[in-house]
Each structure stands twice: as C-alpha cells, then as structure tokens.
Amino acid sequence: MRTVWATVLSVWLLFAVVAFLAWTRQQPTPARSPQSIPGAVIVKGKNGTTRLVVVSGAGTKAPHATTRTSPVPAG
Amino acid sequence: MIDVVGAGMPVAWLIARAAGLVAFALLTLSVTPGLLMSTKLLTPRRQKALLGWHQTLMWTGLSMLVLHGGAILLDPVMRFGVTAVIVPGTAPWRPITVAAGVVAGYLMLVLAVSFRVRRRIGVRRWRLLHYASFAAFALALGHALHAGTDLKGTTGLVFAAIALAPVLWLTIARILMPHPVRPATTPRATRSAVSQERSDLPREPTPGGALTA
Numbered sequence: 001m002r003t004v005w006a007t008v009l010s011v012w013l014l015f016a017v018v019a020f021l022a023w024t025r026q027q028p029t030p031a032r033s034p035q036s037i038p039g040a041v042i043v044k045g046k047n048g049t050t051r052l053v054v055v056s057g058a059g060t061k062a063p064h065a066t067t068r069t070s071p072v073p074a075g
Numbered sequence: 076m077i078d079v080v081g082a083g084m085p086v087a088w089l090i091a092r093a094a095g096l097v098a099f100a101l102l103t104l105s106v107t108p109g110l111l112m113s114t115k116l117l118t119p120r121r122q123k124a125l126l127g128w129h130q131t132l133m134w135t136g137l138s139m140l141v142l143h144g145g146a147i148l149l150d151p152v153m154r155f156g157v158t159a160v161i162v163p164g165t166a167p168w169r170p171i172t173v174a175a176g177v178v179a180g181y182l183m184l185v186l187a188v189s190f191r192v193r194r195r196i197g198v199r200r201w202r203l204l205h206y207a208s209f210a211a212f213a214l215a216l217g218h219a220l221h222a223g224t225d226l227k228g229t230t231g232l233v234f235a236a237i238a239l240a241p242v243l244w245l246t247i248a249r250i251l252m253p254h255p256v257r258p259a260t261t262p263r264a265t266r267s268a269v270s271q272e273r274s275d276l277p278r279e280p281t282p283g284g285a286l287t288a
Contacts, residue, residue, distance in 0.1 A: 002128065002131050003131050003134075003135075005137060006128075006131045006132060007134045007138075010101060010135045011099060013097050013100070014090075014093050014094060014097050014139065014142075017087050017092075017093035017096055017097060018090060018093040021089050021090055021092055021093055021225070022084055025089075026086070038268055067171060072212075
C-alpha cells in the first residue's frame with residue numbers, strides 16, 4: 001500500500017512539475033506586433049517540388065533554445 | 076530539404092526536467108528519514124515505519140531517475156546517446172556535471188539494492204556502504220544546480236537550501252548526539268549489541284537470544 005501511495009503521489013508530482021514547466025515556458029506572452037503577422041513562403045526543393053511553409057512573424061520572433069533548424073542547402 | 080520543427084511543446088525535454096527534479100526531491104525525502112532513524116530520536120516502532128518509507132522513496136526516486144534518463148534519450152535537441160546516459164563522463168554537454176548525476180544514480184541503485192542483501196553482507200558493511208548516501212546526495216545536488224536548466228540564480232539557491240537544511244541539521248544532530256551506553260556483558264553479546272546499536276533498524280530478537288538487525 002505504501003508503494004502504491006508513493007507511486008501515485010510521485011506521478012502526480014511529475015505531472016504538476018511538467019505542467020508548471022510548460023506554463024512557465026509560455027510566459028510571458030509577447031504582444032503581437034504588426035510585423036509578426038503570419039505569412040507563407042514558397043520553398044523549392046532540389047527535385048523541383050515546391051512546398052508552402054507557414055511562417056509566423058518571420059524575422060521578429062526571438063530564437064528559442066529548443067528550436068533547431070537545419071542549414072538551407074546551396075543551389 | 077528543410078527540417079521543420081513543430082511549434083508544439085518539447086514533451087521529452089519537459090518530462091526529463093520534471094523527472095530529474097522529482098527524482099532529486101524523492102532522494103532528499105529518502106535521505107531525511109534515514110538520518111532521522113540513525114539519530115535515534117524516534118521510538119523503534121516509528122523507526123520501523125520510517126524504514127519502509129525510506130526504502131520505498133528510494134525505489135520511487137530510482138524509477139523517476141530512469142524516466143529522467145529515458146526522456147533525455149528521446150529529446151531531439153540534446154542528442155544524448157545511450158552511452159552518454161549510462162557511462163559517466165561521455166556526455167557531449169557538460170560532461171563533468173552530467174557524470175556527477177550518473178554516478179549519483181548508480182550510488183542510489185547500490186544503496187537501494189543493499190537493503191535486499193543486508194543479511195548477506197552484514198550490518199557493519201551495510202552501514203559503511205550507507206555513507207555513500209552522503210556522496211550520492213552531494214553529487215545529485217551538484218548535478219541539479221549545474222547541469223539543470225531550472226535552478227539558476229536565486230531559484231537554485233533556494234532549492235539547495237530547502238534540500239540541504241534538513242539533511243545538514245540531522246547530520247550535525249547525529250554527530251553531536253551522545254551514543255547510548257553499552258551494557259557490560261560477555262564479548263559475544265557485546266559485539267551483537269554494539270552492531271545493533273549502530274544499526275538503523277529496530278531490534279529483532281533471534282531464537283538464540285542475541286540481538287541482530
């Protein structure tokens with residue numbers, strides 16, 4: 001019974017900490033400036049295919065530590 | 076080829092951080108009753124109840140530690156391999172403090188397993204092994220403060236103070252508290268009594284009459 005209680009409480013504590021971390025990650029919400037209106041960019045691939053990529057506030061959004069981008073291939 | 080990263084939450088990263096924090100909290104909560112038992116401030120009945128919680132919290136903390144390592148493995152940004160999580164000093168990011176966390180985890184595992192083999196290795200060795208809990212706690216605290224991304228500045232100091240205060244206070248109390256007077260009996264009985272007095276466990280009479288843990 002003790003093990004069950006410890007497990008249940010630990011899992012709830014884990015959920016609470018995850019929720020707190022997720023909440024603090026979103027705060028503070030920056031006010032949307034006129035320049036940060038979402039836009040679309042047409043990207044041409046190597047094999048001739050085209051793709052529409054939605055960009056939210058291109059150039060105005062601060063880079064985040066968890067954002068990972070790959071370099072654009074030359075040509 | 077463009078690598079588009081989703082705008083959603085980095086779930087693995089959040090779980091890794093949360094599981095690490097919960098694992099450290101459980102380690103602290105496990106060390107505290109262990110020290111409380113060794114100070115002999117409680118009655119044997121309460122010591123026995125605390126012993127159960129001491130072990131349970133240690134195993135629960137270990138399970139959170141496994142979740143911590145597993146979530147880091149799944150995080151696409153950190154790029155930690157299995158070797159980096161298991162072998163100390165092989166992490167690509169802050170290898171020394173990550174190694175401190177890995178070693179602390181191994182010490183926790185050894186201490187948790189030592190309860191199962193206590194009768195086999197003997198109370199004296201088991202007690203000596205238990206001094207490793209101080210090292211595990213210190214290494215885990217160092218890992219949390221330096222490798223952790225959530226405990227910087229004032230938050231880290233407050234966190235360290237909350238975790239350290241009961242452990243430090245009970246350690247000092249344990250050092251300063253007078254040891255119980257040993258009864259003057261036969262050498263064999265004295266040895267048994269001394270080993271029992273040094274044990275963190277409540278007394279259990281054996282069929283032979285000697286007190287063993």
